[in-house]
Amino acid sequence: MRSLPELKKLPFKDYTIFDFQKIIDAKNGWVGLMASRGCPFACSYCFNHQVVKHYRRDLKCSFKELNYIRHFSVPQILDEIQYLLRNYRNIKMFIFDDDLFTFYKDYVKEFCRRYPQVSSLPFVVNAHVGFFDEDRARYLANANCQIVKFGVESGSHRIRQQIMRRHMTNEKIMAAIRTAKQFGLHTSVFLMIGLPDETREDVLATVQLMSQAQPGRYRWSFFYPFPDTEAYAIADKRGYIDPAKMQNLKNFTASSGLDFGAEHNLFLQKVGKIMPWLVNAYSDLEVADFYRRKVEEILALDEPAWKQLAPKIYAEDQRISENFVRQGLRHYAIKYNPFMGVISDYFTTET
Numbered sequence: 001m002r003s004l005p006e007l008k009k010l011p012f013k014d015y016t017i018f019d020f021q022k023i024i025d026a027k028n029g030w031v032g033l034m035a036s037r038g039c040p041f042a043c044s045y046c047f048n049h050q051v052v053k054h055y056r057r058d059l060k061c062s063f064k065e066l067n068y069i070r071h072f073s074v075p076q077i078l079d080e081i082q083y084l085l086r087n088y089r090n091i092k093m094f095i096f097d098d099d100l101f102t103f104y105k106d107y108v109k110e111f112c113r114r115y116p117q118v119s120s121l122p123f124v125v126n127a128h129v130g131f132f133d134e135d136r137a138r139y140l141a142n143a144n145c146q147i148v149k150f151g152v153e154s155g156s157h158r159i160r161q162q163i164m165r166r167h168m169t170n171e172k173i174m175a176a177i178r179t180a181k182q183f184g185l186h187t188s189v190f191l192m193i194g195l196p197d198e199t200r201e202d203v204l205a206t207v208q209l210m211s212q213a214q215p216g217r218y219r220w221s222f223f224y225p226f227p228d229t230e231a232y233a234i235a236d237k238r239g240y241i242d243p244a245k246m247q248n249l250k251n252f253t254a255s256s257g258l259d260f261g262a263e264h265n266l267f268l269q270k271v272g273k274i275m276p277w278l279v280n281a282y283s284d285l286e287v288a289d290f291y292r293r294k295v296e297e298i299l300a301l302d303e304p305a306w307k308q309l310a311p312k313i314y315a316e317d318q319r320i321s322e323n324f325v326r327q328g329l330r331h332y333a334i335k336y337n338p339f340m341g342v343i344s345d346y347f348t349t350e351t
Contacts, residue, residue, distance in 0.1 A: 029092030031084060035077050035111070038069035039099035041128075044165045044230035045153075045192070045223065048099070069103060074110045078118045085119065093146065094123040101125035102136050102148075109135075112143035122146035124188075129168055129176035134183075141183040147216070148180050149188040154195065155209030156202035163195055163234060174213045186216040186346060191275075194222040194256040194268050196235040203271055204278075210341075211282035217335075217342040220275050222268070224252040253339045266303050273313045274298060276332035276341030287324055287331045314338060 042049035055066055072080075084091060102108055102125065115123070124147040125140065132148070140148065152173055153164055160166040180187045189210065193203055210218055225232040225241055235241050235258060246257035256268060271278065277298075280291035301309065314334055321333035325348055335342040 029090050030095055031088075031091050031093070032095050032097050033077070033080070034072075034098055035096055035101060036069065036071040036098040036103075036107075040069060040103065042165055044163060044234065045226070047226060047229060049230065050228055069100075071104070071107055074107070074114055077111070078114060081115075082118050091121065093121055094119075096123060096125045098126055100128050100131065102127040102131045102140075105131075105133075105136060109139050112139035112145075115143045120144060124149065126151075127176070129172050132176045132179065134179055137179050137183040137185060141185055145185060147186045147188050149190065150176060150215075151190045152209070153190060153192045154198070154202065155206035156198070159195055159198055159202050163197055163231065165230070170209055173209065177213045177215050189213075189215045189218040191218050191220040192223050193220060193271055194258055194260070196223070196231065196238050196240050196258070200264065200267055203268070204282075207271075207275070207278045208282050210279045211284075214283065214343065216346050217340055218275075218279075219337075219340040220253075220272070221339060222252045222254075222256040222258075222272065224249075224257060253337075262303075266306065267299070269310070270298055270301075270306060272339075273310055275339075276317070276334055279332050279341060285331060286329050291331075 039046075039048050042052070052063060052066065052068060055068065056063065059066065081094065122144050125145060126149045127136070129150055129152075132150075137148075150173070151166075152168075153166060154160050155170065157170065160168065177187050177189070191206055191210070193206065195202075223231070223235075225235045225246075232241075240258040240260065242257060242259040245255075245259060249255060249257045254272070256265070259265065260268070274295065277291050277295050280287055281295045282288070298306070298309070317334045321331065321344070324331050325344060329344075331344050332341040333344060333347070334340065335347050
């Protein structure tokens with residue numbers, strides 16, 4: 001790995017995988033960075049377990065000997081941040097896209113202690129509920145971290161354990177979100193629907209978990225069976241993969257490449273459009289009754305009626321949300337992209 005001084009001698013296009021100016025323009029001042037590489041987990045739907053397998057085979061070593069999770073030193077990362085601040089204007093936020101920024105508590109502590117010496121800009125990190133506590137939350141909050149992102153994926157313990165290989169409990173998930181809130185950190189949760197063997201009840205368990213935990217935001221996608229992952233093998237063995245749907249799939253935020261039968265396929269299509277409405281409906285928010293009625297009506301629609309309504313959902317969500325904002329009623333609404341629900345506390349006060 002080249003040192004930062006060595007990298008600076010290279011043409012900028014070779015200095016990093018990002019063209020920072022384009023990112024700054026495209027993301028309204030949000031700049032992506034990487035402080036580390038690697039993840040200690042082997043989630044079935046992620047390529048990480050295959051990467052580790054190949055490294056271990058080639059190097060003939062154990063996972064521990066592999067030293068798979070590696071960090072740039074804190075001084076090196078701070079040097080890169082200073083480089084960006086000197087050379088690019090209009091930077092408003094740094095996004096650390098490490099698989100697991102919070103893995104080593106000592107690293108988090110050192111970074112958060114020294115970051116304010118070079119920048120007062122807010123930043124975002126990826127975390128894991130198993131590697132997040134009051135100490136980490138305090139360090140991050142004091143350093144001006146604004147958003148902490150957690151991979152939750154499913155609210156169904158059965159699906160997480162048996163299909164996803166994600167060994168965490170709903171209690172642990174809610175505790176991590178609660179701890180982040182305690183220190184004023186906005187939380188973002190990643191969710192997935194349309195998983196192999198996932199029932200209607202499992203999908204609603206995900207909705208109910210978000211209703212109870214009430215993170216700052218959540219983004220959802222449809223499960224995509226990446227070839228050679230364990231999850232692909234599971235989906236293939238169960239006969240869920242539809243080659244025609246996979247070939248015509250434009251992205252996995254809008255539809256699924258799996259076939260669960262007409263009834264469940266239609267249910268997933270609806271959930272993929274109205275996730276925030278469902279979360280509101282199952283919550284203890286004042287708006288719950290309103291959204292419960294809306295959701296019941298939508299879930300009762302047949303396919304032709306749903307196809308007529310679906311293109312109007314986003315405009316309807318905006319209209320409903322604006323009305324509740326005027327009334328001062330907390331709710332989740334579809335914001336920033338079609339697959340993200342954000343609490344009104346945040347989007348009504350953002351600058």
